[in-house]
Amino acid sequence: MSTIFKKIIDREIPADIIYEDDLCLAFNDINPKAPVHVLVIPKKEIASTDDIADEDKELIGHLFTVIRDLARSLNLGDGYRVVANCGPHAGQEVPHLHYHILGGRRMTWPPG
Numbered sequence: 001m002s003t004i005f006k007k008i009i010d011r012e013i014p015a016d017i018i019y020e021d022d023l024c025l026a027f028n029d030i031n032p033k034a035p036v037h038v039l040v041i042p043k044k045e046i047a048s049t050d051d052i053a054d055e056d057k058e059l060i061g062h063l064f065t066v067i068r069d070l071a072r073s074l075n076l077g078d079g080y081r082v083v084a085n086c087g088p089h090a091g092q093e094v095p096h097l098h099y100h101i102l103g104g105r106r107m108t109w110p111p112g
């Protein structure tokens with residue numbers, strides 16, 4: 001069964017997409033937890049960090065250069081947080097690998 005993020009990739013459901021290339025997609029989170037809350041996802045269906053294969057190394061590196069560039073274009077020069085929830089204890093809701101970019105306010109540490 002397709003995840004909600006696969007449906008966004010396939011344009012079966014709408015999303016506020018702010019970046020796309022051959023390998024990934026970035027869109028605004030539907031329930032933002034900060035003034036800037038963007039999700040960056042690979043188009044390849046990888047369920048979580050735990051499901052990343054060795055052959056995905058280049059893809060994961062690409063996602064982080066996209067995150068870097070998006071943070072710059074979103075004016076997050078004061079700092080931002082990149083979060084990947086993995087599995088039930090981390091509260092992962094959508095079983096498609098995604099990186100949250102959170103910014104536009106000061107973050108607290110440690111996260112809850």
Ligand code: 5GP
Nearest residue numbers: 004015027028029030031085091092093094
């Ligand atoms: P997780 O808890 O799995 O790390 O994060 C999933 C994120 O996806 C949540 O922040 C949630 O608000 C977001 N989300 C869930 N469904 C949708 C959707 O249909 N559209 C968008 N744009 N974001 C979604």
